[in-house]
C-alpha cells in the first residue's frame with residue numbers, strides 16, 4: 305500500500321468503529337490481521353463496509369477491472385455463499401469471456417478451516433471448491449513466512465487471486481523478514497526431504513504432516529513433504545518428480561473427500577506416474593460430513609498426525 | 622392491551638431466564654468450559670419475549686448468531702440448550718451445532734444461524750407453507766440492524782410482499798453490527814421508512830420495554846395472521862456484552878454501557894412498570910429470580926455431567942438415508 309496508491313483494503317470491520325463514538329481502529333479484522341492499517345492509510349483506503357458481501361466483493365471485481373488493485377476481506381470463507389456469483393461467474397471469467405481484453409487484479413482474503421469449534425458455517429476450507437474454477441488463482445499458505453511472500457505476489461498478480469488463511473495458524477509464529485519479498489505461484493515448497501514416501505499436504509495440514517514425518521524418522525522412515533502453497537496453479541512437476549522417486553504417495557487435506565484436493569492429486573499421480581507407484585495412494589481427509597461443533601467431534605473430524613502416520617505406514621505395508 | 626397476571630409472570634420469568642442463562646454462559650466461557658464463538662443477548666431480553674408472547678408452538682421463529690434469547694423466549698428446553706453449548710451429545714443438537722446453531726425444532730424454532738441474514742428467506746418459506754395450508758400460522762424472523770443491509774434480507778422482504786405471506790420481520794437495532802455503528806452502515810437515515818417502502822407496515826418499539834415490544838409485535842403479528850401479508854417490528858435496545866464474548870468493545874463511547882445497564886435494562890424497566898401498576902409484587906418477582914437462578918445452576922450442573930459425543934457420531938445425521946436406494 306505504501307508503494308502502490310491503487311491498492312486499497314475493503315471489508316466488514318477491517319478497521320471497525322465506523323460511525324461509533326469510541327476508537328476508530330476498533331477491530332482490525334476478525335483476527336486482527338489489519339490492526340493499525342487505518343491509522344496509517346486512513347478510511348479512504350481502509351474501507352469498512354456494511355454486511356453486504358455481494359456488493360463489496362462485486363465492487364472489488366469492478367474496481368479491479370477498471371484499474372485498481374483491491375484487497376477485500378470476506379472474514380470467514382463460509383460467507384462465500386452469499387457472494388458466490390460475483391466470484392466464480394463474474395471476476396473469474398471477465399478475461400476469458402472478453403477475449404483476453406480485460407484484467408481483474410483483485411485479491412480476496414478469507415480465513416478458512418476448522419479447529420475453533422466454530423461448527424458447520426464457520427469452519428470450512430472451501431479452497432478445494434474454488435480450485436475447480438478456471439480463471440481464479442488459489443493460494444493456501446501454511447506458515448507466516450510464506451503468507452507474506454504469497455500475499456505480496458497476490459497483490460501484484462494481474463488475475464483474481466483467492467487467498468485462504470488457515471485460521472488455526474494465525475496463532476503460530478515464524479521468522480518473517482521486514483523487507484518485501486515474493487514467493488511465486490505454482491512453486492511448491494519441499495518442507496521435508498526423504499526417500500520412502502511422498503506426502504502432499506495443504507494449509508494447516510502441513511505442520512501436522514511435518515510432525516508425523518519427524519516422528520517416523522525414529523523408525524527409519526523418511527518422507528518428502530510437499531506444500532504446494534498454491535492449489536491453482538499447481539506445481540504438478542514437483543509432485544510428480546517426488547512420486548517418481550519414492551513410488552509412494554499420501555495426500556492430506558482437511559476438507560471432505562469428494563471432488564477434493566486429495567482425490568485431485570491422487571488422480572494426477574495415477575495418471576502421470578502410475579508406473580512408478582509401488583503401493584496404493586492414500587488420502588487423509590475429513591469424512592463426508594459438515595464440521596461438527598463439539599470439540600471431541602471436531603478432533604475426530606479434522607485429520608491429525610496419527611492419521612497421517614497410519615497412512616504413511618499403509619503405503620509401505 | 623391488558624396482559625393477564627399469568628402472562629406477566631411468564632414474561633418476567635422468561636426475561637430473567639435469558640439474562641441468567643447468558644450471564645452464566647459468559648462466566649463458563651471465561652472459565653474455558655464452553656468452546657466456540659458465542660454471542661450474548663443480554664440487554665435485549667424484552668424484544669424476544671415481547672414478540673414470542675404472541676406465538677404458540679406451531680408458529681415458527683428463525684434466529685441469528687445471537688440466538689439464545691430468541692430460543693428461550695420461544696420455549697426451547699433450557700437444559701438442552703446449556704448441554705448443547707457445552708458440546709454434549711445430550712444437547713438439543715447432539716453437540717453438532719453449538720451456540721450459533723442451537724435449535725429446538727419441536728418448539729417451532731428453526732435455529733440460530735451463523736450466516737447474517739440467512740434467516741429471512743427461510744422464514745418466508747415457513748410463511749408460505751402457512752399460507753398454502755391456510756393454518757393461520759405466522760413465521761417470525763429476527764434480524765439485526767446489520768443484517769438488513771444484506772441482499773437476502775431485501776429479497777425476502779420483497780418476496781413476502783409479492784406472495785402476501787404471513788412473515789413478520791423483527792429488526793433488532795442494538796446500534797452495532799460487530800464493531801460498526803448503524804449510522805454508518807445503513808445509508809439512509811430512516812430504516813423504518815426504508816423497510817416500509819417494501820410494502821408492509823413496520824411497528825416501532827422501545828426494545829428495552831417489554832410492554833412496548835408486546836404492543837408493537839402484537840399489531841404486526843395480528844396483521845400477518847389475519848392474512849394481510851407481511852409486517853415488521855423495529856425495536857431499539859442495547860447489547861451489554863461485546864459482539865462476541867471476548868470483544869474489547871473499543872468502539873463504545875464513554876459511559877455508554879453504564880447508561881444502557883442503568884437506564885435501559887429490560888428487567889429493571891419491567892419491575893418499574895410493576896411497581897407503578899401494582900400487578901405483580903416485588904416478592905413475586907424476587908421469588909422468580911430465585912427459581913431462575915436455581916434452574917440455571919442446575920442446567921450447568923447437568924451440562925457438565927452430560928454424556929460426551931463419540932467419534933462415530935461425526936457422520937451421523939448428515940442425511941436421513943444415504944447410499945443406493947432400492
Ligand SMILES: Cc1ncc(C[n+]2csc(CCOP(=O)(O)OP(=O)(O)O)c2C)c(N)n1
Pocket residue numbers: 316355357379383386660685686687735736737738764765766767768769795797798799864
Ligand atoms: C454473511 C455473513 N457475513 C458476515 C458475518 C459475520 N458477522 C457475524 S454477526 C455480524 C454482525 C451482525 O450484526 P447485526 O445484524 O446487527 O446483529 P447483532 O450482532 O447486532 O445482533 C457479522 C458481520 C456472518 N456471520 N455472515
Ligand SMILES: [Mg+2]
Pocket residue numbers: 765766767793794795796797798799
Ligand atoms: Mg446489531
